[in-house]
Amino acid sequence: MTPKTNKNGLTAFLAIIRRDLLLAYRYRAEVINPILYFIIIVSLYPLAISPDPKVLTKIAPGIIWVAALLASLLSLDNLFRSDYEDGTLEQMLMSPHPTGILVLAKIVAHWITTGLPLLLVAPVLAYTLHLDPKAYSVLMITLIIGTPILSFVGAIGIALTVGLRRGGMLLSILVLPLFLPILVLSSVAIQLAASPRPAIAPIIPGAWFDSVVYLTTQAPYSAAIYTLSALLILAITLAPLATAAALRISLR
Amino acid sequence: MFSSFNFKYFIISAAILLLLALVYAPHSQPLYGDPLKTGTQTKVGVQTEYGLIGTDKFRIYKSQKLEFKYKNMVVTEKINTTAPTTGSLFLLTNWLYQLFFFLITAIAIGYSKPISNFIKKTGSLKYTYNLSGKFIPWIAILALLLATIGIVDGLAFAPTDAKQKDSFRIIYIHVPAAMLCIQAYIVMSIASAIALIWRIKIAEIVAMSIAPLGAAITAIALITGSLWGARTWGTWWEWKDPRMVSVLILFFIYLGIMGLNSAIEDKRTAASATGIFTLSAFVIIPFIYVSVKMFNSLHQGSTQVIGSSDMHPDMARPLIVMFFATMLYFTFALLIRIRGEILIRDRKTQWVKDIALRS
Numbered sequence: 001m002t003p004k005t006n007k008n009g010l011t012a013f014l015a016i017i018r019r020d021l022l023l024a025y026r027y028r029a030e031v032i033n034p035i036l037y038f039i040i041i042v043s044l045y046p047l048a049i050s051p052d053p054k055v056l057t058k059i060a061p062g063i064i065w066v067a068a069l070l071a072s073l074l075s076l077d078n079l080f081r082s083d084y085e086d087g088t089l090e091q092m093l094m095s096p097h098p099t100g101i102l103v104l105a106k107i108v109a110h111w112i113t114t115g116l117p118l119l120l121v122a123p124v125l126a127y128t129l130h131l132d133p134k135a136y137s138v139l140m141i142t143l144i145i146g147t148p149i150l151s152f153v154g155a156i157g158i159a160l161t162v163g164l165r166r167g168g169m170l171l172s173i174l175v176l177p178l179f180l181p182i183l184v185l186s187s188v189a190i191q192l193a194a195s196p197r198p199a200i201a202p203i204i205p206g207a208w209f210d211s212v213v214y215l216t217t218q219a220p221y222s223a224a225i226y227t228l229s230a231l232l233i234l235a236i237t238l239a240p241l242a243t244a245a246a247l248r249i250s251l252r
Numbered sequence: 253m254f255s256s257f258n259f260k261y262f263i264i265s266a267a268i269l270l271l272l273a274l275v276y277a278p279h280s281q282p283l284y285g286d287p288l289k290t291g292t293q294t295k296v297g298v299q300t301e302y303g304l305i306g307t308d309k310f311r312i313y314k315s316q317k318l319e320f321k322y323k324n325m326v327v328t329e330k331i332n333t334t335a336p337t338t339g340s341l342f343l344l345t346n347w348l349y350q351l352f353f354f355l356i357t358a359i360a361i362g363y364s365k366p367i368s369n370f371i372k373k374t375g376s377l378k379y380t381y382n383l384s385g386k387f388i389p390w391i392a393i394l395a396l397l398l399a400t401i402g403i404v405d406g407l408a409f410a411p412t413d414a415k416q417k418d419s420f421r422i423i424y425i426h427v428p429a430a431m432l433c434i435q436a437y438i439v440m441s442i443a444s445a446i447a448l449i450w451r452i453k454i455a456e457i458v459a460m461s462i463a464p465l466g467a468a469i470t471a472i473a474l475i476t477g478s479l480w481g482a483r484t485w486g487t488w489w490e491w492k493d494p495r496m497v498s499v500l501i502l503f504f505i506y507l508g509i510m511g512l513n514s515a516i517e518d519k520r521t522a523a524s525a526t527g528i529f530t531l532s533a534f535v536i537i538p539f540i541y542v543s544v545k546m547f548n549s550l551h552q553g554s555t556q557v558i559g560s561s562d563m564h565p566d567m568a569r570p571l572i573v574m575f576f577a578t579m580l581y582f583t584f585a586l587l588i589r590i591r592g593e594i595l596i597r598d599r600k601t602q603w604v605k606d607i608a609l610r611s
Contacts, residue, residue, distance in 0.1 A: 156532050160525050164515055173511050174529060177504035181539055184497070234535070242532050245448075249524045 012097040013105045020109035034075040034114045035121055041067040042125045053130045060129035061139065061190035065146075065183050067125075068118055072147060073172065073179075075114040076154040079106065080162045080247070089162075090251060099244035107155050107240065115147040132194035138221055139193075142186035145228045152239035153178050159246035185228050189221035375452055377594045378603050384587045391584045398577035406570035419483040424570055426476040428578035433473050433502060434540060436466040436582065441534050444527030454590075456523035457597065459530065460513055461589035465582060467506035474499060498540045505533045519597065 024031050045063045046056060083089040092102050122143055123136060131139065157175035161167030373379045406424040440462040447455035477496065482488045490496060509526055516522035598604045 153532070156528070160512060160529055161515075167515075170508075170511055170515050173504075174508040177501045177508060178533055178535070180497075180501050181536065184494075231535070239532075242528055246525065246528045249521060249528065252521055 009097050009101045012095070013101050016102055016105035017109045017112075020106060021112065024109075024113040030078060031113050031117065034071045035117045037074060038067050038071040038118055038121060039125065041070055042129070046129070057130045057132060057194075060126060060131040061135065061187045061194070063129060064122055064126060064131075064139065065142075065187050065190075068122070068143065068147060069150060069176075069179050069183060071118060072114060072150040073154060073175065075110075076151070076158050076175075077168065077171070079110050079155060079158050084162050084251075089247065093248060093251060099247065100240040103155065103159075103243045103247070104236075104240040107151050107243070110155075111148050111151045115151055118147060119143050131190075135190050135194035137193070138190050138225075141225060142189055142228065145225070145232050146182050146186050149182050149228070149232050149235045150179060152235035153182075155243045156239055156246055159243045159250060161250075162247070163250040182228065182231065185224040189224035189228075192221040192224075374454055377453060377457075377598050378601075380454055381591055381594045384591055388584060388587055388591075391580055391587070395577050395580035395584055398573055398580065402570045402573035402577050406574065410567050410570055419480065422476055422480045424574045426473060426480055427571060428575040429469050429473040429476060430499070431575065432578055432582055433466060433470040433499070434537060436462055436469060437502065437506075437530075437534070437537060440466065441530050444530040447523060448527045448531075453597070454594075456520065456527075457590055457593045458586075459527060460523055461586055461593055463506055463509045463513065463526075465585055465589065467503060467510065469578075469582065470499060470503040470506055474503060495540070498536065501536055502540060505536060508533075 042063055045059070049055065049059065080089060083092070093099055095102065119140070122139065126136065126139055154171075154175050157171050157178075158167075160174065161171045164170065374383070402424060407421055410421070412418055412420075440459050443455045443459040443462070446452055447459055474496070477499075478488050481490070481496075509530060512529055513522050513526045516525055595604055595607070
């Protein structure tokens with residue numbers, strides 16, 4: 001790196017993302033662990049409840065969302081832990097760049113390494129759980145919108161508990177209630193998409209606008225997706241600031 | 253890009269978007285609603301019946317029977333409309349009104365000398381301790397008096413409900429508790445914000461003292477609601493009901509705040525950390541308000557008690573009295589907690605030692 005000070009926030013943002021992705025690439029096991037955890041949790045349900053396809057079809061959205069929620073909760077523990085232990089975090093807080101942007105970069109990098117792989121595995125697991133074919137698109141939409149919210153909201157909790165010795169259980173108690181609305185909205189949206197109802201108008205060149213309008217305003221699950229998107233925007237804007245403030249308190 | 257980026261406007265626009273989504277979402281299809289409504293449908297017949305006191309639920313003012321034709325099937329559907337005051341537009345105007353009220357109050361406090369002097373004085377823990385000591389007996393007496401009036405009026409003199417008979421009388425405990433558990437959270441958030449921004453000790457103490465009381469009052473709301481539900485809906489607990497679940501989430505959040513507060517040893521650090529969590533978890537409050545409208549719920553919409561009400565005045569009067577009684581009792585319990593906390597914080601100062609020696 002050149003010694004001249006560069007005050008551009010974007011450079012710092014990209015540098016942190018690059019560093020975290022590089023770290024994740026060097027320690028590949030830490031990227032694979034959450035996915036393995038996700039797959040194992042999902043495979044517990046058919047064994048514990050019932051292998052009957054009818055039952056599984058009904059509970060598949062809930063299973064996938066609960067597993068995604070637990071996987072992202074456990075992987076969150078690595079978000080600030082190693083940086084806290086080797087002192088990088090203190091250096092980050094002392095840098096001239098706004099802490100919110102640095103935290104945003106860390107969360108985005110964390111989502112790329114843990115949230116994105118879940119998105120790739122989820123449809124395969126949904127197939128093994130006999131999810132209704134109509135619901136795949138909504139499952140992916142809710143996961144794309146929902147898992148970043150989990151990362152952002154969880155970051156606040158992990159920043160508050162990073163300095164505590166026994167923070168793990170407390171983190172779950174703090175963060176899981178905040179995850180519940182996201183869980184409810186997502187699984188309700190998927191269930192509604194899977195329920196018997198008039199088929200979605202196929203996307204044909206002449207009437208593509210109609211089908212888009214149907215998907216966004218008329219579909220029974222659109223209310224849930226609206227609310228999820230609004231929550232995502234709110235999380236992206238506010239959660240880094242809250243996380244930065246929480247980190248300053250934890251390192252005080 | 254980011255250095256010139258104004259976060260303030262971004263945050264404000266995001267908040268407006270969330271508000272819009274929450275207002276708009278109830279107008280699109282209700283979740284858990286009848287999916288057949290989205291298809292091409294022709295109305296065959298509409299029957300509307302109005303009733304002051306509900307046919308199925310506690311307070312349904314309009315009951316419509318709709319017939320749809322869908323793919324050679326005739327679908328009959330009954331739509332019950334609850335009190336119109338729960339409309340999202342009403343909620344929006346109500347929020348704007350409250351915002352306006354807070355703004356006016358803030359400006360008044362900022363400009364008036366006696367009020368700002370009083371607030372400066374309450375920053376001193378000793379002054380607050382002495383002042384609240386003078387108020388506490390009066391608040392207790394008033395709370396007891398109002399509770400007696402409200403309970404006797406509610407149990408003995410309020411008319412019996414047409415549908416629910418006498419089981420509706422639990423409203424006089426349930427509704428004040430349910431209203432208070434949300435308002436306590438709002439007060440706690442405001443106190444946390446003040447504590448975080450201006451680092452005023454008394455605001456920290458207030459925020460930390462509200463959490464256990466809020467948890468207790470939320471538990472009361474949940475238990476009485478469950479008892480009421482057992483009589484009228486035939487179920488103690490229903491996971492499908494958004495109001496119950498969202499209030500349960502609020503209860504968990506209160507417990508989480510208490511857990512975080514006790515996990516950090518330094519009291520001021522604990523208060524700051526708790527404050528940030530309190531403000532982050534504030535997102536749940538609009539959800540509790542909107543939940544009844546957004547999902548099809550067993551829980552009735554809230555009824556407007558004051559003003560153009562569709563509640564019988566003899567039923568509404570004890571409710572208002574009980575609400576004030578509960579609020580006063582909450583204030584009484586809160587002041588006692590605050591006084592205890594003040595003594596613990598200032599235990600090394602001379603005035604606390606004097607009190608300890610006197611007693």
